[in-house]
Amino acid sequence: MTQPILEIRGLVKEYQPGKPVLRGIDLSIGAQGITAIIGPSGTGKSTLLRCVNRLVEPTQGSIMMGGQDLARLRGGALRAARRRIGMVFQEYNLVERLSVMENVLTGRLGYVPLWRAWLRRYPREDLDRAFALLDAVGLPEQATRRADALSGGQRQRVGIARALMQSPALLLADEPTSSLDPKTAVEVMELMARLTGEAGVPVIVNIHNVELAKRFAVRIIGMTGGRVVFDGPPDAISNDHLSEIYGGEDWL
């Protein structure tokens, strides 16, 4: 493996003291490809992802990226680190009453000053890039439509465009396909895999669908009970592993 982009050591998260959701995670994420995290609901996949960009405060441990410990950053340094980490959400989390274009441009809010955002005077290169991304995600005609007028699949495409607008060094995707129908889910995964592949951005994706994970990921991490219990390439995962991750075997 090449030099890892993200190095997580001994990560513990307790929402309530004495009840850890993450029980000491050690992971290093390589500089390329999609890493899929699978595991039952409530096992801390989402918490793990949110600890990386500090939407959730880690209780213990270190998260090294670009020579900085993300777990220790504060204020401006934290914001500067966040803008290098894109995130795609299960419920898209678009600002519904803003246009598609403005939602994509919010990916630049870590870079543009307040007055520019207020007056909607985004730099020329940001606008060019936003239009190029809208073309790339297949929504070239939708720039002026309001986000709440889009379908689920279209919204997630905007979500991906927004995340890539940040020119991220890492993309986090928290259940990006769970709210979508099976066909759209595959299309959105394909789009994400293609665009991040072209840009050379590594992706960590939480995903429920094991088949989708196997199809798109270069590496699968199985979590259960706040611990990593499987870590390997997609073809190494067996029914025994799945039974250990999700519990029981009748469903297999």
Next chain:
Amino acid sequence: MSATLHREWVRHTPGQRLGRFLVTLLTVAALVWAIRTVEIIPEFLTDAPEQMADLLLRMWPPDLGHYYPSVHAALMETLHIATLGTILGIALAMPFALMAARNICRSAILNALAQLVLVSSRSVNSLVWALIFVAVFGPGPAAGVFAIAFRSIGFVGKLMAEALEEAHPGPVEALTATGASWPLRMLKGVWPQVQPAFWGVALFRWDINLRESAVLGLVGAGGIGVVLDDAINFFQWERVATILLAILAVVLLAEILVTRIRARLL
């Protein structure tokens, strides 16, 4: 297996029934007590329709010639008091609304402090605010503007705090993840969500303030209340009728305007 066992189902437990009975009893007791306290004099009550008819006869026909220029000028002043007071009130209310919204301001002490300010503003009637500001600025429309503004803080602040608390956290979380600073998250994540509520509340409060500023003149805080007070004091009931009609017309127009705009907001 023959099911002969009947299971009982009642809507309320005995405790709930007792509670409901006590609430009914208290309500009736409060009503009886209230009626006994206000001491309605029967003679005045029977006399009331006659007095009312007499008053209406004195008002008819309204002295419409009196409208221009004195009533018109006072009416315009009332409009200006209401508008300026609403704008000032909103400007003063917004910081407290942000402070009172628990999803935006995480400090419970500041939440409570903001709530206290908002409740204080509402607990004082605009006429009382007007009395206070007449004492500060002297009689005139300036006192009226401040009275309206200070009464509006509580209303606008409370409703905006509620709208802010109802804003979805998801978009704001997404903007946090892009590295946006707090003002940018408010501007691009929260403001678009509360914008319809904001304009709705602002227009609604302006509508209310128009009616409230019509009476402020009774305590010397400017506006059409001043001419109304004068006309009543000099028993010029035809003029009183003109002033009341003018107020009615303006309130009606404002109501129609506000309803139309609010319907288009969402």
